Amino acid sequence: MSSKSGMEQVLVENEVQQVRLLDSVNDDHGGVIVELSESMDSKVFASMLKASLALWRSQGKRGVWIKVPIELVNLVEAAVKEGFWFHHAEPKYLMLAFWIPEGAHTLPANASHRVGVGAFVMNKKREVLVVQEKSGLFRGTGVWKFPTGVVDEEEDICAAAMREVKEETAIDTEFVEVLAFRQSHKSFFDKSDLFFVCMLRPLTFDIEKQESEIEDAQWMPWDEYVAQPFVQKHELLKHLVGIWKAKEDEAYFGFSPVPITSRFPDQKSYLYVNDRDLKGSKVRMSQTA
Amino acid sequence: MSSKSGMEQVLVENEVQQVRLLDSVNDDHGGVIVELSESMDSKVFASMLKASLALWRSQGKRGVWIKVPIELVNLVEAAVKEGFWFHHAEPKYLMLAFWIPEGAHTLPANASHRVGVGAFVMNKKREVLVVQEKSGLFRGTGVWKFPTGVVDEEEDICAAAMREVKEETAIDTEFVEVLAFRQSHKSFFDKSDLFFVCMLRPLTFDIEKQESEIEDAQWMPWDEYVAQPFVQKHELLKHLVGIWKAKEDEAYFGFSPVPITSRFPDQKSYLYVNDRDLKGSKVRMSQTA
Numbered sequence: 001m002s003s004k005s006g007m008e009q010v011l012v013e014n015e016v017q018q019v020r021l022l023d024s025v026n027d028d029h030g031g032v033i034v035e036l037s038e039s040m041d042s043k044v045f046a047s048m049l050k051a052s053l054a055l056w057r058s059q060g061k062r063g064v065w066i067k068v069p070i071e072l073v074n075l076v077e078a079a080v081k082e083g084f085w086f087h088h089a090e091p092k093y094l095m096l097a098f099w100i101p102e103g104a105h106t107l108p109a110n111a112s113h114r115v116g117v118g119a120f121v122m123n124k125k126r127e128v129l130v131v132q133e134k135s136g137l138f139r140g141t142g143v144w145k146f147p148t149g150v151v152d153e154e155e156d157i158c159a160a161a162m163r164e165v166k167e168e169t170a171i172d173t174e175f176v177e178v179l180a181f182r183q184s185h186k187s188f189f190d191k192s193d194l195f196f197v198c199m200l201r202p203l204t205f206d207i208e209k210q211e212s213e214i215e216d217a218q219w220m221p222w223d224e225y226v227a228q229p230f231v232q233k234h235e236l237l238k239h240l241v242g243i244w245k246a247k248e249d250e251a252y253f254g255f256s257p258v259p260i261t262s263r264f265p266d267q268k269s270y271l272y273v274n275d276r277d278l279k280g281s282k283v284r285m286s287q288t289a
Numbered sequence: 290m291s292s293k294s295g296m297e298q299v300l301v302e303n304e305v306q307q308v309r310l311l312d313s314v315n316d317d318h319g320g321v322i323v324e325l326s327e328s329m330d331s332k333v334f335a336s337m338l339k340a341s342l343a344l345w346r347s348q349g350k351r352g353v354w355i356k357v358p359i360e361l362v363n364l365v366e367a368a369v370k371e372g373f374w375f376h377h378a379e380p381k382y383l384m385l386a387f388w389i390p391e392g393a394h395t396l397p398a399n400a401s402h403r404v405g406v407g408a409f410v411m412n413k414k415r416e417v418l419v420v421q422e423k424s425g426l427f428r429g430t431g432v433w434k435f436p437t438g439v440v441d442e443e444e445d446i447c448a449a450a451m452r453e454v455k456e457e458t459a460i461d462t463e464f465v466e467v468l469a470f471r472q473s474h475k476s477f478f479d480k481s482d483l484f485f486v487c488m489l490r491p492l493t494f495d496i497e498k499q500e501s502e503i504e505d506a507q508w509m510p511w512d513e514y515v516a517q518p519f520v521q522k523h524e525l526l527k528h529l530v531g532i533w534k535a536k537e538d539e540a541y542f543g544f545s546p547v548p549i550t551s552r553f554p555d556q557k558s559y560l561y562v563n564d565r566d567l568k569g570s571k572v573r574m575s576q577t578a
Binding site for chain 2 (some may be wrong): 070073074076077080085086087088089090091092093094095106108109110111112113114115135150151152153154155156157179180181182183184185186187188189190191192194235236239242243245246249251252253254255258260261267269270271272273274277278280281282
């Protein structure tokens with residue numbers, strides 16, 4: 001994968017020097033990616049970086065990415081002194097970025113949204129699957145709420161909804177639809193939040209609550225759930241109760257996942273569409289034809 | 290805002306020392322937030338951090354956040370040595386996190402998704418608003434595509450779709466619906482992507498293309514748009530063409546934004562729902578009653 005490494009002659013500030021360069025791979029946008037893995041002195045790194053930048057500049061490279069594992073945090077300052085900025089970070093690494101050409105960079109924006117799911121699961125006795133949480137906003141309030149959770153990086157929304165229900169209550173489900181979603185802002189620091197309300201069909205019925213996070217779980221009669229003062233007062237839940245009522249009458253349709261292939265053949269995506277309307281429309285079209 | 294600062298007596302390792310503490314504010318979850326702003330020597334910072342951590346521990350604090358502006362990058366290494374990890378980063382700052390109690394932390398997950406919008410805008414002559422881009426995947430391919438863009442932090446999806454159309458073509462629009470959305474993974478590094486396909490109604494019709502990013506823009510006859518080999522081959526677009534055809538027959542309904550109030554009274558969110566079905570259901574209910 002490495003496009004260059006070892007000792008090379010590079011022209012830096014009109015002098016020919018012997019300098020070790022950073023290992024890098026080319027990306028698909030005319031830039032390079034460096035994944036640091038070797039501990040080194042920050043001064044040695046600084047000179048390698050300077051020399052590498054001079055070479056990349058002479059080669060007409062555009063964006064430069066440096067992924068710094070947290071163990072090599074001592075190298076961050078030197079890169080920032082060369083003009084690198086923070087692009088994004090995860091617990092174990094920091095991604096630094098630099099733009100060689102003149103003018104504004106065209107590097108992709110950082111992830112801006114956290115994604116959550118809520119799972120509405122009702123059985124044939126008109127009971128809804130609800131939990132009481134051990135921590136968070138509703139701890140100790142006695143409020144029964146539908147299972148919710150965070151969608152992980154690289155996790156499908158439909159898979160996340162089923163996983164959360166399974167983890168919190170041990171109930172197996174089949175994904176039906178996204179009934180609605182909410183976008184809100186400043187959910188933590190400056191990041192925004194997308195919350196997908198999903199409907200799932202239960203396949204098993206014996207609840208086993210998760211010890212670590214769940215205080216209690218039950219199948220609760222729908223009218224009792226709705227009668228909770230918390231549900232009556234909460235604007236989002238009031239809307240959702242309306243949707244669920246319409247859903248019971250088979251008068252409401254959300255978005256169902258349709259698998260599609262992405263640019264990369266090994267990668268499946270889901271397109272969420274109003275499948276009932278699409279199918280109805282196709283039926284009508286074929287009847288007309 | 291600051292809960293403590295200046296010189297205080299704290300007990301560290303059984304010795305009473307005079308140490309300056311870091312300025313911090315309490316968060317809503319039993320933790321503290323430090324926003325560094327003053328340049329200092331990293332050794333001075335390290336001793337202030339140690340003393341502050343000892344105090345916070347004795348106070349039963351939980352999560353500790355340190356926001357490090359990029360100018361103070363010299364302080365990052367000292368914090369990591371104390372056990373802090375990278376939580377998230379933006380160009381101008383790095384957010385470090387630490388968890389004082391025993392056991393797994395309950396700090397919020399980092400943002401995992403980038404959010405994009407595509408805008409489907411059709412006029413009454415059955416022409417669709419399309420552009421050719423100066424950069425990116427489709428540069429120089431002659432492909433006419435509908436306007437797309439990235440949703441910024443703190444920006445509503447509906448607002449982002451209208452903004453992108455305005456920026457790229459100068460056309461004013463009214464937001465109608467989210468017709469569908471796609472979730473895909475590994476869109477850049479390990480981050481996932483949510484792409485919302487929106488339908489907008491044009492309010493003006495004279496195109497003025499954006500010089501910086503747009504090669505050309507036009508109202509294109511719908512059949513010509515669909516006939517493009519690129520549209521015929523692209524799985525997502527084939528689905529969308531089906532949706533737009535159904536939409537023309539008024540046989541397809543997506544999700545429309547309904548403003549709702551968040552927990553913070555000054556903060557509006559949007560709930561996206563199938564409003565047609567909801568309204569239809571209410572009409573039916575009132576007719577039954």
